[in-house]
Amino acid sequence: MSPLKRCDTCGQFIPPKNPFLPGRPVKAAIYDYISAHPEGSTRAEVAGFVYKDHPDGGPENALTVISISIGIMNGTLEKLGLRIVNTLGRGATYHLRELK
Numbered sequence: 001m002s003p004l005k006r007c008d009t010c011g012q013f014i015p016p017k018n019p020f021l022p023g024r025p026v027k028a029a030i031y032d033y034i035s036a037h038p039e040g041s042t043r044a045e046v047a048g049f050v051y052k053d054h055p056d057g058g059p060e061n062a063l064t065v066i067s068i069s070i071g072i073m074n075g076t077l078e079k080l081g082l083r084i085v086n087t088l089g090r091g092a093t094y095h096l097r098e099l100k
Helices: 025-035 044-049 062-078
Strands: 083-086 094-098
Touching: 025 044, 025 062, 025 094, 044 062, 062 083
Parallel strands: none
Antiparallel strands: 083 094
C-alpha cells in the first residue's frame, strides 16, 4: 500500500484512480460519486447517480444494492488504505476516508 497523494493547499488526500474499472460499473459509479463528494452523500443521492441512465430508475431495492455494494467494495478499498464509512441515523451520509 503506497501513501496517498495529498493536495498541496489543504492537505486532504486525493482519491486514487477508480479500482473498480473496468468490469464493475455499479461499484465504479458508487466510487466515483462518493470520492467526488467529500462533504458526504446519502444513499439516495448515490443511487440517483448510479442509476441515472436507467429508464426504469434502477432496481426496486436500489438503496439496499448501494449498501451491500459498499460493504463489498471496502474489501478492495482497504488494500488501498481507504474505506467508505457512513454516519448513522436519518439522513446518514457516506464518506471516503483514509485508514489510519
